[in-house]
Amino acid sequence: MGLLEETLISIKPANKEVVEKAWNIIDGLTKPIGSLGELEEIAAKISGVTGKTYNKINKKSVVIMCSDNGVCEEGVSNNPQETTAIVTNNFTKGITGVCVLSQFANSDVTVVDVGIKSDINNPKVINKKVEYGTKNIAKEAAMTRIQAIQAIEAGIEVVDNLVKDGYDLLGTGEMGVGNTTTSAAVLSALSDFPVDVVVGKGSGLTEEQYVNKKMVVQRAIDINKPDKNDPIDVLSKVGGFDIAGICGCFLGAAKNRTPIVIDGFISSAAAVCACRLNPKVKDFLFPSHLSAEPGAEYMMKELGLSPMLNLRMRLGEGSGCPLAFNIIEAALHAMNNMATYEEAALNRSAYVDIREKKN
The missing domain is CATH 1.10.1610.10 (Nicotinate-nucleotide-dimethylbenzimidazole phosphoribosyltransferase (CobT), small domain)
Known part of the structure; x- marks a missing residue:
């Protein structure tokens, strides 16, 4: 087993x-x-x-799953793909949004390479690389089913180790250029919500780029035909290693009876997958904020949960988690x-x- x-x-x-x-x-x-x-x-x-x-709460950490997405070939982001590796390294320097907010909340960050396109030679980054990025979902499946399971299990392993080290409150974050596209595809495939209502502008696309992004997501679903009744099939066909890894974090937290915080749009997609794999996971999830991505509201409807905050944030990285940590500890x-x-x-x-x- x-x-x-x-x-x-x-x-x-x-x-x-x-x-x-x-x-x-x-x-x-x-x-x-x-x-x-x-x-x-x-x-x-x-x-x-x-x-x-x-x-x-004695110890807390935001787990940041980092990976690249082949769908970037379709012009769905304004950021060059090299940004994923650069920001991943910056997490270890404590200079990004999630890092400074975590410092304020007395939280650690745990940085994981689950599928970055390049090698990350940084001892502060946990190497759980499944592959050097996913394939282009607008042309073929993002990954194999085996790779999807490997990424999920990487998240479970990371959480298992954190719990062994005494962490009793966790958050989920991500870094991966193009991952609002894969998240929208996952949500639409699992829920039957139309692409038009779940796709957002992500990193600030022009109207023309936004139209293209919606067409790319629809094409990915049409070509790959993910099975809505099988979350692993959906992840493998139109998802990303980061989403699968975060899905594993939610499963691992539930197994270890540890509360875990959802950040925004991307980690919400992972939460939907985790709850589809085992509905009991919902008992362990605490949504932090309502992302400014239009699909975020539909994510919450799918989960049947209400976020603590609405600050019009859309940074990702897990930046909503330290804010939620403060609220949880206050409660x-x-x-x-x-x-x-x-x-x-x-x-x-x-x-x-x-x-x-x-x-």
Whole structure:
């Protein structure tokens, strides 16, 4: 049995009993019931993930899957393909958007080469390269089915190792010129949403380039005929190594009962694939923000989840994850430290004694 199959079998749903206990605690805090809105939902959901009513985050990291896409031959991005390798190396210097936001949130970044077109000779980049980029989906399948599984398993392995190292909150990011094209193709293929509504301008295309991008996505679907009932078939035919790798991250997090944050459009496509492979994965997912890409709203509809923020961001890289980390930790801090109505009626020293026992 391979790692992917073992992982899918091992995933269990959220612990509903603990979620109910968490809600009883939350509803008993000194506030009107429901007045902390989504913060309450987040705290209760985390309890279902971990199996503990009181939770604290110790170590967190944004996992950035980096790979190249052959569809760039079709002029779907304004960025040269060399940008993928350049930005991947820049992640290790701490100078990109996701890096500085992660620094602010006291989060690490984990950089993975899962399919960059060139060799990355950087010890700070984990080498999980499946192939030197994908094929052009407008002409043929992006990768073989075996390669898609290899990329998914690479994500599972990375998460397994991070959890062993004590990380208990993860985020997902990516770097790969052309990956809004592959993400739109994956979403359209899996959901039957029309190409016209899920394809965006990505890196700032002109109107003419935008029309071309939509035609490229439609052509990719028409030529490859991905099976909507088989997420691995969809990934292999019109996806990318980065999307498959992030899909593996979501599966690995669910297996390890670790909360994991979705960034934007590309990682949402990976989340849809992961949930199609095992619907229980949804219990472990926390969407960070609503990407400015037009297809992002359809991604959330497909997942049945609501993002925490809408900041009109479309950087990618995992840049929404550190912001979500702050919100998640705030939710847990509130649950751990607010007094219950009963405690609030006690004197301060008695309250402190009770709180210390809880923590």
